[in-house]
Amino acid sequence: MQVGCGKTCQFSLGINTRVMTTGVFRYDNKYAAPTKEQRGRYMKGDYEEHCFGPENEIMVIVYDDAAYLKDDTDGTRILFTGAKDKGKVYDEISRILSEHAQKESSSSEFRSGRGI
Numbered sequence: 191m192q193v194g195c196g197k198t199c200q201f202s203l204g205i206n207t208r209v210m211t212t213g214v215f216r217y218d219n220k221y222a223a224p225t226k227e228q229r230g231r232y233m234k235g236d237y238e239e240h241c242f243g244p245e246n247e248i249m250v251i252v253y254d255d256a257a258y259l260k261d262d263t264d265g266t267r268i269l270f271t272g273a274k275d276k277g278k279v280y281d282e283i284s285r286i287l288s289e290h291a292q293k294e295s296s297s298s299e300f301r302s303g304r305g306i
Contacts, residue, residue, distance in 0.1 A: 214271075214275050214278065217268070219265045220260075221265075228271075231255075232253060232256035233253055242283050243290065247261065247290075249262075250279055256269060256270060259286075263290055
């Protein structure tokens with residue numbers, strides 16, 4: 191399922207006018223993915239792949255008009271589109287890494303009576 195927050199912007203380049211929707215699109219599981227239209231619009235051309243996390247479980251693919259974040263730990267997928275929202279990917283990586291570290295440390299702190 192896709193949950194998105196998009197805005198429509200219009201760019202005028204001389205005679206041609208280009209309409210681009212910008213925003214952040216979050217996919218709730220690892221089987222959900224950007225639509226064919228989104229892939230064709232934002233996820234094209236040259237790209238760079240970057241991996242984060244202790245086991246490289248977070249991958250970011252940076253395109254000219256977008257950044258796509260894949261977290262294999264919990265299956266989160268997020269598409270950041272447009273120059274303004276594309277920059278937010280690094281804030282999201284920091285948030286996810288701290289969230290994973292917090293989950294890992296909190297799960298080892300508590301044990302049930304059966305585990306002792």
